[in-house]
Amino acid sequence: MDDSAVGVLLGLACGDALGRPVEFQQSASIQQRHGPVMDMLANGTHGQPAGTITDDTEMALCVARSLADSGHFDPVDVADRFVEWYRSDPFDIGLLTSTVLRRLRDGDPWDEAGIDEWKHLPEGSNAGNGSVMRCAPYGIAFAGESDALVTASRASSVITHADPRCQWGCVILNGTLAGLLTGTDQPLASALDLAENGPAELQSACEAVQAIVEGSESPADLELANSGYVVTTLQAGLYHGLTAESAEGAIVDAVMLGGDTDTIAAVAGAVAGARFGASELPDRWLQAIDETAEIRELGQQLDTMEISLPESVVEKLSSGQFDLQA
DSSP: OHHHHHHHHHHHHHHHHHHGGGTTOBHHHHHHHHSSOOSOOOBTGGGBOTTOOOHHHHHHHHHHHHHHHHSBOOHHHHHHHHHHHHHTOOSOOOHHHHHHHHHHHTTOOTTTHHHHHHHTOOTTSSSBSTTTTTOHHHHHHTTTOHHHHHHHHHHHHHTTOOSHHHHHHHHHHHHHHHHHHHTOSSHHHHHHHHTTTSOHHHHHHHHHHHHHHHTSSOGGGOOOOOSSBHHHHHHHHHHHHHHOSSHHHHHHHHHTTBSSHHHHHHHHHHHHHHHHOGGGSOHHHHHHOTTHHHHHHHHHHHHHSOOBOOHHHHHHHHTTTTOOOO
16 A cells, blocks of 8 residues: 555645646636646746645645654644644645634634634635645545544644535545545545535535446536635546546646646545555656655655544544534
């Protein structure tokens, strides 16, 4: 499983870095200016060097480092690492993430700040993809442990993105990754079983992808969106990650969808990395990303470590504290 586990994190980083320079551009504009984006580009959106990762990978690294350093899921430590990263003045950070991390920096508890912000947000700005983009380390750490995977995925999402679509979106992505890593015949179907209590809109979007994977529906029937909404991001990322013929193809096609390119491609890359393994990711991409060596080491650690889940986190989830209504 080692190559596939490492592939999850490196695939995420490759998708993030490949999509970063064309983020917010539409598909036709990207095609006209660059053709298929096959190589890491410099400048572009955010004006960074080729191979630069964004908040997607940086926050996933916060999660992975916390798991690897502590040997268990510690939401307080994860939140602290997010705040430390926030203090570094990142060039790319979502509005909700920034607002919540500011509150955490000022002393609000990890399990209250995100929920409180969510309660005051209008529909349309309350269910972004800012937690699903970073959650993949849990899919490695808790592969084969479905209850722990669900708990960690939901609790970690709540730190900044408490909306149930975000919580259960993380469960579906991590369940799919875990299924791929453990050789489950239908990893997305198994993940949907884990999220059977999740929002109907999220279930429907992912079931549409599953129907294509099974061959019962045609890809032409699926209209993919490229927004930062967690439901459409997850649908597009899963589709490209699960149906492409190569890891490179999955990531390139996700970038060419346009819109929120770095996050859609990061999700697709994590899934494709689990399917095909790190060895199938282009060397030219990996060489362009400064963090490749650390990401590889973290993937190996999470694959081999016994990661535990504190009873206090299980109790918070069991109490219904995170059972919000979209």
